[in-house]
Each structure stands twice: as structure tokens, then as C-alpha cells.
Amino acid sequence: MSQNHRNTVPDIAVALPIVPMLDLSFQILFFFIITFNPSKAEGKLSLNLPSSGQAKAKDNDSVDLSKPSDVDLEIPADFVVLVRASEESLSLALRSAEKVDEIGVLRGLDEMSSRDRQKAVSQLLDRLRVELEKRIAAKREKEGATATDNVKIEANGKARYATIVAVMDTCVKAGYAQVGFAPPPDLGQ
């Protein structure tokens, strides 16, 4: 019988070496926890610049590298969103032809708590969105319901990129198809 047979062979413990395996597993686990870096969901905003067909400079020698670039990232747009931002203030305005419509100015941003600042900025952006929606609605009334428009953003050179993207975001939300960039007026400084 098997029982008998088993009793005849020397008593060898057949066991999986669990403990070293567990040690190893913990090491691996530790490594992955250390390197664990869940990336935030990354999204895109398309920025199709109009193809001019060719580069403006025909050869490298004709480019004066010491000068700031003056090539406009322009798309034909009826008006420009003017952004003037610094650490303590933010102002938004719309410029079409030579007419400037003030949207709003925020001051003392550096003294606010980050929560208040966020709130104030998002309120200002909402005002911008309402104004932009008004303009696009007027255009659609004139040219049909599917008309879209382009808009350009002009910010001062010191403005933070986050502000620019927030304004861009607002423009897209308001229904603008393309958002372009105008050179900062203080580019050369």
C-alpha cells in the first residue's frame, strides 16, 4: 500500500521555499512602488498653423539669429485677445481693428490665497467666454449656423504659459475653431 511505501522512504520534507520567494517578491514590490509614478491624463490641443508652403528664409545665412523672431504665428482672425499678466495682476481685453474692449482687470493677485486667486481668474475667464460667445453668435446670425471663427492671443512676454493655455481653453470652449498666437509686444526686450 502506498501508506506503507511512503513510510519506507527516508523522510524528506518536500516544500516550496516560500520564504525566500516572498523576500524576493517584496523586493520587487518595493522597486515598483518606488518607481510608481502615475502619469496624469495628458491631452492635446491642436494647433494647425496655416501652411505657407515654404519656409520664409531661403537659406540659413539670410537669417539674422541675434534678432527675436518676427514671424507671426498668424491665422486670419477678426480680433485679438489681449492678455497682460504679471505676478500680481491680470487683465484681459479684446481688440478688433483699433477698438479695444476691456473685459476686466484683476489686481493684487499675489496677496490672495491660491483658492481666491483661482476663483477670481476663473470668473474673469467666464466673462471672456460670455463676450466671445456673443461675438460668435452674432457671426453665426450673419453667416449661418455653422460659421466658425478664428481668434488670436497676444500676451506680454512675461505672462505665464498656464495663463495662455487657460485663455486658449476659454476660446475653444466659446466655439472658436482655431487659436493663433500673436507676437508679444515686448519680444525684443
Add this chain to the structure above:
Amino acid sequence: MHAPDQEEPNLVPLLDLVLQLVMFFMACTNFAKENISEAVKLPLAQTAKPIEDEELRRHELIYVNVEENGDMRVRSFTDENGLVWYARGRIDDVVTDVSGEPILGPDGKPQRDPKLRRERIEKYFQKVFDNRSRRLRREFGPQLSEDALKLEVAKRTLIVLRAHQNAEYRDVYDILSRSRRAGFSKMQVRATMDTRSGS
């Protein structure tokens, strides 16, 4: 009665659990990040759309990471002579001598000159554009006109701009306009998707 050495706890379920955890962290770890600079904290955007892999596959990509201070991080590339360009991957404004070593100022820190960065960015885009034109030229042969070739390069290339949220507008604008001047036209701006509902 059990012998004392049989009293040890049953480790098998624990091992199972640990292996499960290992699996989880392994699955979540993304190693392929050579194009992405961790130092770049992207701005938030509610209208950001999910990235389409199809679009990325169709194009040759140029990842441009812009750091907080305006320095640009790019991938190196090898030209047709086997020369590696931008091996260090950083385009900054540190003044260097002929051998590429930074020149230290009186305060012992490397000297910086924003003009230099502009020149280097311009040169980078020109270099990449020329490199791709030459590659396409070999593919299409000599009958294609120079302008059509440039258009084709622009059509096939997508610039992925990942700029830090605190970068300054003029640095970002500078990079965009210089890539534009080199001849590129398709761009994609990366942002963190803001899932809060718009007010």
C-alpha cells in the same frame, strides 16, 4: 501534536497577495518616457482632447519640452553621416567655450545669454528640417521640386509641445515661431486634462 517547526504561519496567501501587488505596479509602470521630461508640469485645460495614437503613428514626431526657465529639452538625432546631434538633449542659454564647457562668470556660476538660446533653437529646428528633407529627397528622387519637398516634410512632421505651466509666453512663442520659420506647420500643444466640470 504538531512539532514546533510546523507552527510557522502559512505564507502562501501572503505570497499570492504580494505577487498580485507586484503585477499591479508593473502594469502601471511606464518605462517608455524618453520623449517626456518629468520636470515639465503641464498646464490645465478643460478642452484638451485625448491623444490619438493613430495621429502620432502617422507622423514623425518632434517632442519639444520647455522647462520653467525656458530651456528646451529635445531628443538627439543621427544625421546621414552617422553624426549624433543634441546628444545631451538640452538647449539652454549657457555661454560655452569651443569645447562646450560652460564659461563661469565672476560669481562662479555659468553665464547665461538669452540670445544664445534663440540662436540654438533656430539652429535645432533648421537642422532637424534639413535632416528630414535630405531623407525624403532620397526617398522621392531628384524630380521633386524643393518647395514640394518642404511641404511634404511639414506634412509628415508633428511637433509636440510640452511646456511647463510657469514658462514665459515669450519663450514658448519663440519656439513656436522658430519651428514655423524652419518650415514645420503641424503642432500639438499638450496639457493636463482638467476633468472638473466647466462652470
